[in-house]
Amino acid sequence: MAESPGTVVRTPKSEATRTLIVETALRLFQENGYAKTTMRAIAKEAGVSVGNAYYYFSSKEQLVQGFYDRIAELHERACEHALATEREFAPRLRAVMHGWLDVAAPFHEFGKQFFVNAADPDSPLSPFSTDSSPAREAQIALHRRVLDGSTVKVDTELRPELPELLWLYEMGVVLFWVHDRSPDCRKTRLLIDRTVPLIDRVIGLSRLRLLRPVTRDIVRLIGDLVRSDDPSA
């Protein structure tokens, strides 16, 4: 009971074993893909028993969380420079999106499994589930930085919702990327390069009086959907 909720006290020893297992798993996932990498192989390669691997990770899927964390960390670092120097919205967003692709590239093959988990609402690894909320919030915060650090002018009602909308856009791109079989994922790059200016333009247009009702409806809809989370609609 001395532990703070959500955190687990970890001895240096257990931490070391844990890290060893997850790093071994991630390496094998990259080399042979998720399906072909067995728990037995991970355990053997890491020099621990299968039971021990399961002591730290309740399932093979749980090991994928390591993937999320690793990517998020690398991604944030990869965006740092662009976010610190560039002031225009479109290039900022573009840098963040391409940065994600750069970071995720080595995991493309294995990334399938990533999104398979993502799509399963019962999986604790789903980006929509409460479990992975911190990762989701961090990503939304990144998009808030994209917006706040830029010179773009946004409809005042739309602005607070925009980071979450951009995150949704990112999820869509990720979904596309997972399915992208083109060399070097060129199609995903193309998708980004063509949608970013579109988004930029639409955000600009959001302030037009003619489009105000549309903008307002979208903002209201999101608000209602989020708000109707607990109370009976």
Added chain:
Amino acid sequence: MAESPGTVVRTPKSEATRTLIVETALRLFQENGYAKTTMRAIAKEAGVSVGNAYYYFSSKEQLVQGFYDRIAELHERACEHALATEREFAPRLRAVMHGWLDVAAPFHEFGKQFFVNAADPDSPLSPFSTDSSPAREAQIALHRRVLDGSTVKVDTELRPELPELLWLYEMGVVLFWVHDRSPDCRKTRLLIDRTVPLIDRVIGLSRLRLLRPVTRDIVRLIGDLVRSDDPSA
């Protein structure tokens, strides 16, 4: 060689067994979920051997195809009336979307697995994979009927792409539905009721000169992405 390609000649007997197996499986999936339903249990419940089940369905996943087919068939029938009588675009689209929810409702719990497969590009059951192309094409054709049978006026460049865009919209709604935990999936209903008028309005606006460039960019982007399928971009 007497068979037409893509079709399998089925004796009444084999057809009966096949149906028996898939219906048993679907029932057990509904009752206990996909993961907890074993092939052994399906075979036992259907009164056939495991080997026989595998004779008809090469894998457990293949049984999920029965789910797709069933839903698609029921959905089309459920939409028939509305598509035959209603002439306005928004109510037509609304009827098709709510019709899908009605039909899919009993499978909501099990539907997770449905979308898990859908998200895996390597799965032959993915709606994006070529294997399930017929199902996808059928669904796009349904949206073409929604459009063609309506009185809505659409930008001429946008029109041919719209059925596929509506299908994408439907995929998004399905994704939302899979994650929807609200009673009777009220949130998904809300999502439909609020997004359909929005779509209707945006389609109307697509003909405005001011938005023409945006519309054109979207159409071009889709064209480029589809076209760059085989040749080196």
Added chain:
DNA sequence: GTCTATAGCAAGATAGAC
């Protein structure tokens, strides 16, 4: 061509001893 029975493998997961 349709089906049973059964044996067996591989791999995810668990139990219980230490």
Added chain:
DNA sequence: GTCTATCTTGCTATAGAC
């Protein structure tokens, strides 16, 4: 915390009945 042994289950293989 860690291990070994065992269980479960998706799936395959085979041999044979009708």
